Amino acid sequence: MSEDLKKYFTTGEFAKLCHVKKQTLFHYDDIGLFSPEIKNENGYRFYSYHQFELFQVISLFKEVGVPLKEIKFLLKGKTPDKIMQLLKEKSVEIDKKINELKQIQTIIQTKVALTEQALETDFSSVSFAYLKEEKFMLSRKTLNLTERKYAAAISELINEVQQYKLDEGYPIGGIFAREQILEKDFYNYSYFYVKVKEGVENIDYYVRPEGLYAVGYEIGGDIEDAYSRIIEFIKKNGMQIGENAYEEYMLDAMVVDQVENQLAKILIQVENEDQPNTTCNGVK
Structure with a gap:
């Protein structure tokens, strides 16, 4: 591995960093959602450390129920305003879900x-x-x-x-x-x-x-x-x-x-x- 590539993560290393399987990174690359910063002539993929934040955003949106197609569309023309608006919407949804879960917990505790x-x-x-x-x-x-x-x-x-x-x-x-x-x-x-x-x-x-x-x-x-x-x-x-x-x-x-x-x-x-x-x- 060249000195320059030593500054990058291999697919396995980046997958471990993000707590996902390598297949997830391969799939995201295949659908054009999230691709490695470098692909060499041998087909090896390399990710930079600053891609970690972007992957975290994708994982966050996926966790709160945003479909991958919608995430891809959002990230293509992303602006701070668009991201902020979506995050605010999801924050409201999460608050609602938290309240629903609290009520479920109360019901369970009462039954117990x-x-x-x-x-x-x-x-x-x-x-x-x-x-x-x-x-x-x-x-x-x-x-x-x-x-x-x-x-x-x-x-x-x-x-x-x-x-x-x-x-x-x-x-x-x-x-x-x-x-x-x-x-x-x-x-x-x-x-x-x-x-x-x-x-x-x-x-x-x-x-x-x-x-x-x-x-x-x-x-x-x-x-x-x-x-x-x-x-x-x-x-x-x-x-x-x-x-x-x-x-x-x-x-x-x-x-x-x-x-x-x-x-x-x-x-x-x-x-x-x-x-x-x-x-x-x-x-x-």
């Missing part, structure tokens, strides 16, 4: 937390818990709806949650009014809901009131037995059913195969027997 909580739960237990208020996205009223309208209401709720990018991985929950509980009408939900994150503005949301709740669990769809156990516990402790019950899955079809293994958490508002029912649910 719910599953861990379920695995540590005594499914046969019933207890009282004082809960802080929580905000929900609420469906339109579903009480006594036909199956088709029932499904449409759930679809509307899901679409609204997705539209405002509020999905954090919480399952869809259902609300029973006290009347449905007392009549054992356990498949006739008044509303469906999805928990939403704090700090959401300009969106109407339902507030599950702060207060005392009886907490129990339904396994494998045995809903009547679950509510019977919880109601018996409430009465035994000198309390009465409040305005609503809230039902949400902890182990659903995402993490268990069989319906009999699915687990729902049931929260029933409670109040003292001598306390008049003045519970109010808030919509902001």
Whole structure:
């Protein structure tokens, strides 16, 4: 190798520098996208160090989804303004992708937390818990709806949650009014809901009131037995059913195969027997 060529990289050396295969450099040369600075009479290719920056730009554009044909067209008549404009556009796209990935990560973390909580739960237990208020996205009223309208209401709720990018991985929950509980009408939900994150503005949301709740669990769809156990516990402790019950899955079809293994958490508002029912649910 001549002294002059010692200042250049061979194809293998340049490929190693750029963390690509030699075949990538051959392909880029064949399509006229990126060629070596020198090709000698024996067909050997040599790249200069200052070509590294150009290759990095090509790799960057390729990484963010710009087709090779478009990169080639851009580089042919490249100007600082054109490159800057494209970089700005791709920066916006990357920000959007980052936000999408963050939301996916949040959903995964929520599913993990719910599953861990379920695995540590005594499914046969019933207890009282004082809960802080929580905000929900609420469906339109579903009480006594036909199956088709029932499904449409759930679809509307899901679409609204997705539209405002509020999905954090919480399952869809259902609300029973006290009347449905007392009549054992356990498949006739008044509303469906999805928990939403704090700090959401300009969106109407339902507030599950702060207060005392009886907490129990339904396994494998045995809903009547679950509510019977919880109601018996409430009465035994000198309390009465409040305005609503809230039902949400902890182990659903995402993490268990069989319906009999699915687990729902049931929260029933409670109040003292001598306390008049003045519970109010808030919509902001």
